[in-house]
Amino acid sequence: MVAVVGPTGSGKSDLAVSLALELGGEVINADSMQFYRGMDIGTAKITEDERRGVPHHLLDILDVTEEASVSDFQQRARALIADIHARGKRAILAGGSGLYVRAALDVLEFPGTDPAVRRRLEAELETAGAAPLRARLEAVDPVSAGRLGDARRIIRALEVFELTGRPFSSFMPTREYAQPAVQIGLEVDREQLRERLARRVDTMVDSGLLDEVRKLDAAGLRLGRTAPRALGYAQFLKVLDGESNAAQAAEDTIVATRQFARRQLTWFRADPRIHWLGWRDPELVAKAAALCSPGSPAPDTAKAHRTGTVTLKHGRNPGRGR
Template sequence: MAAISWPSEGPPLIAVVGPTGTGKSDLALALAEALDGEVINGDALQFYRGMDIGTAKMSVAERRGIPHHLLDIMDISGEASVARFQADARAAFDDVAARGKVPILAGGSGLYVRAAVDAIEFPGTDPAVRARLENELAEQGSGALLGRLSDVDPQSAARVKDDRRLVRALEVYEVTGRPFTSFMPHREYVRPTVQFGLDMEREVLNERLAQRIDRMLEAGWLDEVRSLEKRGLRGSPTAGKALGYPQLLDVLAGERTLEDAREDTVVATRRFTKRQRTWFHADPRVQWLDAGHPGGVDALARDAVTKIEAA
């Protein structure tokens, strides 16, 4: 592909999004090769060291020498944070761009991607305030706290659906002096960005997902879970709840068969892709590409580059 003449402010951030199993990592890699770019991971579960097979993480060899950022940055005992990812991802974008490369964000974790590309502000936390509010909740009940929230932030009070969100909304108001609703995001890029979405016909993707889960199991996914269990996977607040991992932990505990775990994982993954579709299709800025293109990833990359040139 011919080199693109970028505007004076430099190349845009390229984001590759969409449901699980559509080939985002492959397209991001192809675009990095075509555009002289580097890939920034936007899949929250690929942050974790050792969670390789079950998250479809590209091996070092599969990356073909293209630098990948924000992979394997956490132990499984850690809890992923959207606010921390926002800061880390934006630092990676700046670093890649400063070296004259094109930053390419790839992932299907909708809120994480949105936090990285859009003007979203995350209110701080105060453990002491939260602990006090939780004690008040236990002593007074949710009705009393909901009444207080209605006085200072009626919009949030109308939206809260559980005690956790109730406490969080009150904490934010006490810590910042602003209603929680004032932190709601807007679709406003923090830097020039072009988003590509990958999707395909639902039934085709469903079959593709089932086949991918079978390949993961054949590649030793159960052994991966057995190894991670020794490192605390079962008690992990985030990693232990990743698609397929709780099901396989049940197999190791003798609580279900491998076939049952496989079927449950297929169903859970299909449900997850449905939520991803809803999230990403709600963003009118995403330019959609057919992940089932007969020309494969190279044709998709050519289509994407053409759209970037026209942007």
């Protein structure tokens, strides 16, 4: 299968559609916020016209009150991959949610959950704060304690330890594909991406982002655990509450989106299996399609292993915003 990855705003959706047309494929969404019905403007969700007749899967599968689940996504994505391949098509994963991409591609085990244990830990957080929970995690899983910053993830790590007797860190994935795959990453010029992300947020505002947030708020957006934290939606909920204005919310969204893009780049650069292509290379589609052909060359992983980074290149051909 094929995966198109990279930071938000780099043009993943367009490349995925072009590859699908070139290879006879169908696209599987791996952007966790595009799972939500009605979250269209703020997630830059690809429109029907932009899909150019290519079937797209795992868009608009959740209400905003529902919580996105990586394990559920893994099951759905792998069932779709098997179905697409059984019909003689190519499955093309597209998205920037790093853990979701790895859940679809890699050998990755997800421990179960227990609502009662989760509620008890959340009650402890409410009464005593995060410090005692972090101290407990440091005692049983110092690796996770050093990696996890927010209370929600600390609770999850403690829940897993209670249920399995294994540290949460022992479930972290190795870089081993569950089936043959090619990952194509979009290299970006960071300054150009910063400018593009600002323009994109301005376009979202002009296209009615505040009205979209207002409509979703009436549909229970704040009741969800995942959707109300989405970029743009969290900032514009403050406008509805009178805590901010549209201009400030737009600026806050730009800052948060740029920070998110940096985190995405850090995540994907750490994977030496990714083939990096310039986001504005006029031959981008042809080069990407060649990588997906039998006998295509393996990525040069030596430098990535040594440095943990991938050089960002300047491109020439303008691309879209996803």
